[in-house]
Amino acid sequence: MKTVRDIGEDALIDRLIQLVPRDRSTAAGPGDDCAVIDPGPASSSLQLLKTDALVEKIHFLSDAPARKIGWKSVARVISDFAAMGGKPEHFLITLALPPTTPVSWIEDVYRGIGECLEKFGGVVAGGETSSVPDASAVVISIAATGRVERDQVVLRSTAKPGDAILVTGCLGGSIHGKHFDFTPRVEEAAWLVAHFKPTAMMDLSDGLAKDLNRLANASACGFQIDRAAVPRTTGCDLAQALGDGEDFELLFTIEPSKIDDLLAAWPGHFPDLSIVGKMVETSQGESLAGGWEHFNSLGIQTS
């Protein structure tokens, strides 16, 4: 009998979405960073919807600081909104917990959530607590709405052959701390869509190798990567930069004619910008191995 470990997350989602009614009118449905809902022509903005889960022993160790777990749980979602050019609005927090969980632990998770929302915007609209059996892992599931101006939305499916591929910041080694302390690139993404709107964009959650493949597949393109240009966190090799995941940097594509102006205008207090390759026709693309696979590499992703 086939298990989810056998087929992996992306193939699983492809199969599942065939089984349910979907909104054919949405600009981006299952597969992009967020779902994009068009409220109708009277609205100058689009609604973004996102859900994201953190699981004990998969995404965080049981003795990790609860406040940082809370921060991370909503920062991941805010990063997804940013990657589409949008901002967070209303959050629903679901905690599935063993009944023996200390109240103080849960309160610290909520404090971390609160700190992140204070910093980047967004409010808690509701949520739920549910028990899990005593031996089960804690699951924190965050669902949220966001908003993006109609003319600022950026999908991952709209890159074109010839576009340059860029990333913000340094990649790899997130496991050594950044995965708990990252800054969602809200400010950088807002600046980009206002001044040099990318042709496609997403955030790097599962590693450049996996996520660039996703962006290319969604755009029906291939890519060529300049391995020497991939920005590595100090102490990380290329495999780590490509595969560790949880970088939460921006991956985006842009017309090559805009590159000089973009690099000249890129604000000095932003993380460095690196050109790591270019989009090509599918037939001319290469492939990149590595990246976080949720079901194949079951183990501790983070420390």
Next chain:
Amino acid sequence: MKTVRDIGEDALIDRLIQLVPRDRSTAAGPGDDCAVIDPGPASSSLQLLKTDALVEKIHFLSDAPARKIGWKSVARVISDFAAMGGKPEHFLITLALPPTTPVSWIEDVYRGIGECLEKFGGVVAGGETSSVPDASAVVISIAATGRVERDQVVLRSTAKPGDAILVTGCLGGSIHGKHFDFTPRVEEAAWLVAHFKPTAMMDLSDGLAKDLNRLANASACGFQIDRAAVPRTTGCDLAQALGDGEDFELLFTIEPSKIDDLLAAWPGHFPDLSIVGKMVETSQGESLAGGWEHFNSLGIQTS
């Protein structure tokens, strides 16, 4: 150290929502069936937000039919939208699963989700799959948006002393099958808000004893209950009718002057309507014991 079992779900949520930014402008925030978001005066409708989780060994047994689990997971949310006078729109489906879960099991969960959405409306806008450690329980977390016309929204916090208390259908014994096969009272609720708008309404998920207490507390009222009038499922005693939970019937209050007309007009194909008591001033209220407590009575809720 205090655990969540010590303080219970309602008290826990009261503490947690103090720790995060909240939207003070919402008509109903944490505590009602759904959060109610006002998009602004230009919109004739309000957005509803809801999240709800089903946990293996808590809400369903490991060998329960996957299709019914899927149906139930979204039917519960649709029931919450109905209880506020609203209809479902976009769903986000989160599955946290051991990597050994058969793909066919997950597909059946999705088929059940699809069947329920086909019947009551709503589309899947996105979702996520995440692994949990092998020994951990499956968690299915559903988040959804809904919509309600501004003049049709019904909160649980707006009952008044003197209002009659009514329920639809029969209560108790859901564990023997109804919890998997219930019909969200979408049609009945829509009829009510159009013809005899309740002063307050909610759905019965944790049992009349617990849920009527919640409605009364939210409305700053007390209640007096006519125990003989509580409609019991065949074979159930009063304690079961009050405490089993998962009835997914409507609990609502209405001005006593409207009762005769309501009973005369109530469509014959709807489940029976029962007057089970009246709202009173807090000082004159009684109390009801029983009802499903998510953290104190950890065990199998459903079969």
